[in-house]
Amino acid sequence: MKKVYFLIIVLAGAILSGCGSLGGGNTSGEVTGVRGQRSFRATIPLNMVYIKGGTFLMGQTDQDVTFAQTSQVKQVTVPPFFMDETEISNTKYKQFVNWVRDSIAISNYLNDQKYYMQPKKGVANDPSGKKWIDWKYVEKNPPFGRRGKNASGNAQKLQGLYYQGDDRVFDRNEIDVRLLKYNYALFTYREASNYRNDRTKKRSDFILRDTVTVYPDTLVWLNDFSYAANEPMVEGYFSHPAYRNYPVVGVTWRQARAFSAWRTRLNEGAKHARGQEPNLPFELPNESQFEYAARGGRVGTDYPWGGPYIKNAKGCLLANFKPGRGNYTDDGGAYTVNVRSYFPNDFGLYNMAGNVAEWTLSAYDESASTFVHDLSPTFNYEAKASDPEVLKRKVVRGGSWKDIGYFLQNSTRSFEYQDTAKSYIGFRCVTMYLGRDIKDKR
Structure with a gap:
């Protein structure tokens, strides 16, 4: 009986401490809003007009x-x-094309860990095994750069991105643009709204996934x-x-x-x-x-x-x-x-x-x-x-x-x-x- 009583006290304490955490540390008993949220100030994006x-x-x-x-x-x-x-x-759209090109080059061809974000000291790697490209490093060491310590090694690894065989002209290295594909996902909110009371639907039913050559x-x-x-x-x-x-x-x-x-x-x-x-x-x-x-x-x-x-x-x-x-x-x-x-x-x-x-x-x-x-x-x-x-x-x-x-x-x-x-x-x-x-x- 004592063990059961002790367990009830522990559970009550956990519930109360959980409620306290919802208040963001507030002890006044008043609704003050969530603390610690980042502030937002609307700024006009570059080259846009209000x-x-x-x-x-x-x-x-x-x-x-x-x-x-x-x-x-x-x-x-x-x-x-x-x-x-x-x-x-053209130059703005080309930034998109080059981003896709570099992403594919790094992910599918180079397999060089230096191009990925490294976890901070004491922080474990992502348990799912996902890696994120370090674009600051990419900017200083472009995969297709002709100079730098990685240039010669990269050039050898990236040959698969170029046109091959009879598709080559004057033996030039030209990117096979058919390989430049972008994968993305969007929510179809209107469709989700139409089926909001349908319990057979899952969240994934309203996520649009598309792959587009860019x-x-x-x-x-x-x-x-x-x-x-x-x-x-x-x-x-x-x-x-x-x-x-x-x-x-x-x-x-x-x-x-x-x-x-x-x-x-x-x-x-x-x-x-x-x-x-x-x-x-x-x-x-x-x-x-x-x-x-x-x-x-x-x-x-x-x-x-x-x-x-x-x-x-x-x-x-x-x-x-x-x-x-x-x-x-x-x-x-x-x-x-x-x-x-x-x-x-x-x-x-x-x-x-x-x-x-x-x-x-x-x-x-x-x-x-x-x-x-x-x-x-x-x-x-x-x-x-x-x-x-x-x-x-x-x-x-x-x-x-x-x-x-x-x-x-x-x-x-x-x-x-x-x-x-x-x-x-x-x-x-x-x-x-x-x-x-x-x-x-x-």
């Missing part, structure tokens, strides 16, 4: 060349967010045009430094989303290393975010700069598109131009019309405006490989260097299939602003 939240009329304000009138003009509200001030450039399709410069001498663009647009600050093209919707997932991971790693909380995930803008940002706070205008004209008072064209009957060079570029060309709109965003059209997160449905909500509206659908092609359409906005002026209008919607790449479609990212709208703090 877009204040607001309400606008979403939809057609001028002519519709198809006369379909499928889009209903609708008043909607968009919460504040950050958006890339320019389209993602290198852009450079052949789009020939695929998109019949009998056009665009071979120089195939050879140099993504690889030559002259085009480093031009918008990346030849990327599918899935590749653009993979870039966003990688960018989120990059931000999380850097912020955690500094003891800071990261931003919310980077994503492609949804359709309402894109149109709201393109309008730049203006009401009822046709173009990001206002309008209704596509030239300024001096007769200069205000975007890169296909003027007249096809005078491509009249606006300053036969193809794409630098991502900071022309004047930004009132939000500070460049080329929200023209240069390259841009992928959005939203799935395309002709009647989406009739059934989406009026607060942060979007229609998303996660298409499966077995789905019909009509379900794989994604909204494309903004018009491009090869489009006529109609497609540059703020409200014009078009679509492309998520697994297709084009020489005139690029993208930019957004991330939600956390906290109270900045305009309310002034």
Whole structure:
């Protein structure tokens, strides 16, 4: 009996001490909140612009060349967010490609422990056997570097990453881009919400896992045009430094989303290393975010700069598109131009019309405006490989260097299939602003 009584006292003490720990050491008996949490202060990510939240009329304000009138003009509200001030450039996308290349080289070919994070003294290795790449070491000792103590040994080990046999040209070592694949995972929150009361579902049922080849399709410069001498663009647009600050093209919707997932991971790693909380995930803008940002706070205008004209008072064209009957060079570029060309709109965003059209997160449905909500509206659908092609359409906005002026209008919607790449479609990212709208703090 004494033993049982002693056991009850021990259990009671454990329960009480456990309750005390929930209070974070608080002994006043009052609710004070969890202590020791890291503070968070919203900062504008590099090369992004703060877009204040607001309400606008979403939809057609001028002519519709198809006369379909499928889009209903609708008043909607968009919460504040950050958006890339320019389209993602070749050099920024190449950082993603190189990260994937180096990761594969280190993990699958080099097997050199110096490239991995080493546990601190007295700290055991991860019990699962997982290892994390030490990117600071990689920066100082690049796997593909031609100099340094590891250069000769690495070159020998990395031969499997290059084209082999008859695929080689002039016996050059060129990366086999088919090997550059990125694996990532995302939560499908909408689907999880739809099945939230289904007890047969597991968490893993709502995790999307995808593997994407990351290198852009450079052949789009020939695929998109019949009998056009665009071979120089195939050879140099993504690889030559002259085009480093031009918008990346030849990327599918899935590749653009993979870039966003990688960018989120990059931000999380850097912020955690500094003891800071990261931003919310980077994503492609949804359709309402894109149109709201393109309008730049203006009401009822046709173009990001206002309008209704596509030239300024001096007769200069205000975007890169296909003027007249096809005078491509009249606006300053036969193809794409630098991502900071022309004047930004009132939000500070460049080329929200023209240069390259841009992928959005939203799935395309002709009647989406009739059934989406009026607060942060979007229609998303996660298409499966077995789905019909009509379900794989994604909204494309903004018009491009090869489009006529109609497609540059703020409200014009078009679509492309998520697994297709084009020489005139690029993208930019957004991330939600956390906290109270900045305009309310002034």
